[in-house]
Amino acid sequence: MRTYFLLSIGIFVAGSLAAQSREKAVNLIKPQEYFINSYLNLTGQSSLILEVNLPPNTVRWFYTVAASRSKESIRHAKAQFSLFAQLTRIIDKTGTAAKAIDLLTTPPGNDYCNVYLLNSKQDADAFNKEFSIKSYGFHAGCSRENYVSGTVEVAEPAFLSGKQYLGFYNPSPIYGISMVVEVAAVVEEENRSNGWTAAEKEQLYQSNRAGFIEKRMLGQLTEQQARALYDCVIEKITAAFTPQHLATMAGYELEKAVNGFTNECNLALGLISSPEPETADHTAIPVITDEDLTGFWESDGSQFQFYPDGTLRSTTAKDKERTGTWKLANNRVRIKFTDYQFTLNLVELKNRRLICEDEQGKRVVYRKGRN
Numbered sequence: 624m625r626t627y628f629l630l631s632i633g634i635f636v637a638g639s640l641a642a643q644s645r646e647k648a649v650n651l652i653k654p655q656e657y658f659i660n661s662y663l664n665l666t667g668q669s670s671l672i673l674e675v676n677l678p679p680n681t682v683r684w685f686y687t688v689a690a691s692r693s694k695e696s697i698r699h700a701k702a703q704f705s706l707f708a709q710l711t712r713i714i715d716k717t718g719t720a721a722k723a724i725d726l727l728t729t730p731p732g733n734d735y736c737n738v739y740l741l742n743s744k745q746d747a748d749a750f751n752k753e754f755s756i757k758s759y760g761f762h763a764g765c766s767r768e769n770y771v772s773g774t775v776e777v778a779e780p781a782f783l784s785g786k787q788y789l790g791f792y793n794p795s796p797i798y799g800i801s802m803v804v805e806v807a808a809v810v811e812e813e814n815r816s817n818g819w820t821a822a823e824k825e826q827l828y829q830s831n832r833a834g835f836i837e838k839r840m841l842g843q844l845t846e847q848q849a850r851a852l853y854d855c856v857i858e859k860i861t862a863a864f865t866p867q868h869l870a871t872m873a874g875y876e877l878e879k880a881v882n883g884f885t886n887e888c889n890l891a892l893g894l895i896s897s898p899e900p901e902t903a904d905h906t907a908i909p910v911i912t913d914e915d916l917t918g919f920w921e922s923d924g925s926q927f928q929f930y931p932d933g934t935l936r937s938t939t940a941k942d943k944e945r946t947g948t949w950k951l952a953n954n955r956v957r958i959k960f961t962d963y964q965f966t967l968n969l970v971e972l973k974n975r976r977l978i979c980e981d982e983q984g985k986r987v988v989y990r991k992g993r994n
Contacts, residue, residue: 645812648711649678652806654704659793671791672747681783684808689732689772690800697801703730707807720809724776732772734800737792740765747788818865828857855888868962883982911954911969920989
């Protein structure tokens with residue numbers, strides 16, 4: 624038993640370490656044209672604020688800008704903007720955008736603009752719209768002055784969440800400029816298994832471990848046996864239920880599920896013996912076939928439609944309609960939906976009445992309807 628305990632812990636730790644994060648590019652602002660007047664022009668604006676809404680788990684983001692006095696030149700440059708597409712290709716090839724700034728190509732530009740990564744919403748509000756007096760705070764390393772074209776990477780932790788603000792300013796006193804701007808972020812996504820990340824599994828494991836082991840020991844199991852049993856139960860819970868489904872389960876539903884998984888794990892680990900065969904009367908139950916089960920069945924508050932191809936439709940009083948699959952063997956039907964599965968023991972089929980037992984031994988009677 625000690626060997627199994629060490630092995631199970633090793634598998635759990637290895638599985639957690641193997642669940643590495645992956646990156647994905649997210650398009651925030653598609654290539655867009657803007658016009659900014661000269662700062663001595665009394666009409667229009669000589670500056671522009673762009674609000675950048677960063678998605679959760681952003682690890683870095685980029686903005687590309689090109690400026691020109693010629694609208695024709697800037698439209699030609701716009702056709703060459705591909706920040707999002709380039710980031711996607713780099714991540715697909717290397718798995719990360721950590722060194723993407725060295726691989727990105729930049730569209731041409733031929734005139735100057737100033738670009739500032741502003742420190743806050745207050746600084747964005749204070750960004751002077753008529754003159755170049757810097758009465759606002761900005762991140763110098765991620766800002767550019769007299770910039771013709773290029774791509775800037777933002778990876779400072781203070782600028783990787785929420786709303787960020789880019790301020791654009793035309794430094795020319797005479798000429799207006801046209802610009803194209805594109806913004807894309809790189810987010811980190813963790814691999815999931817049945818909806819679970821490694822961190823979520825670990826949280827579930829640690830938050831319930833001590834209470835479960837203390838409850839199950841009670842002089843019946845050694846500490847090693849209790850831990851092995853707990854590892855097995857957690858594996859079954861995370862395989863049978865997604866985090867979303869588990870969060871919606873009532874207390875009694877969760878208790879039934881845990882008890883059922885505990886019985887299965889006790890048998891699998893040899894902690895209890897297999898149940899004795901049923902009495903002679905019970906073993907005399909005729910074998911129920913797929914043909915017997917195929918069709919429409921209903922009980923108080925629930926309905927099942929078993930199709931010959933192994934698919935089914937279920938409707939309950941509380942849940943919306945579900946679809947899944949079914950498989951019958953030895954008078955046990957295994958029903959599987961996308962987010963959970965269970966087994967019904969078929970006790971008796973007589974006069975279009977089917978008596979079943981769920982995994983906790985509760986009996987349910989179904990009546991066969993007219994198809």
